[in-house]
Amino acid sequence: MLYLYYFLLGAAAAAILLLVGAAVAIVCSSSLKLRRLFAAAAGRIFTDEEVRWTIPARKYRRGEEEPASDCPVCLSVLADGEEIRQLPQCKHFFHSCCIDRWLALHFNCPVCRRGILPLSPSLV
Known part of the structure; x- marks a missing residue:
């Protein structure tokens, strides 16, 4: 009789663990889908190859460009001849x-x- 009690108790605990695991998997899956949707709607996250293809690099020439003289990411001064990218929407270097x-x-x-890019008409 005692074995039956422990068997049922173990089966109930296993069922609860499976349900909790399934709930966590569902929540994580739906949040990943939402993140992908928001990223797509906002212009999406780029791979290295997509960045190179979409936003071409060029050499910086002091005086020819906007007055921006430093890189806002690393805070280093842009020097003549350095490779830069200018974002197409906001024109920052x-x-x-x-x-x-x-x-x-x-x-x-x-x-x-x-x-980074304008929203596609299908997302507006």
């Missing part, structure tokens, strides 16, 4: 390596928080 690392984790400008 960054070292290529700095903005590439930023865009691997974020989907907006580190200065003004504006989306």
Whole structure:
């Protein structure tokens, strides 16, 4: 009789653990889907290859560019001949390596928080 009691108690505990695990999996799955949806709606997060293709790099020339003289990500002065990228929407300048690392984790400008690309008509 005592074995039956422990068996039922163990089965109940296992069932509760399975239900809790399933609930956690459902919550994590739905939050990941929401994060992907928000990232897509806000301009989405880029891979390194997409950044290089979408936002081409060029050499910085002091005097030819906007008055920005330092990279807002690393706070270093932009020097003549350094490779930079200019975001298409807000026109802010960054070292290529700095903005590439930023865009691997974020989907907006580190200065003004504006989306990197305009929203596609299907998302508006």
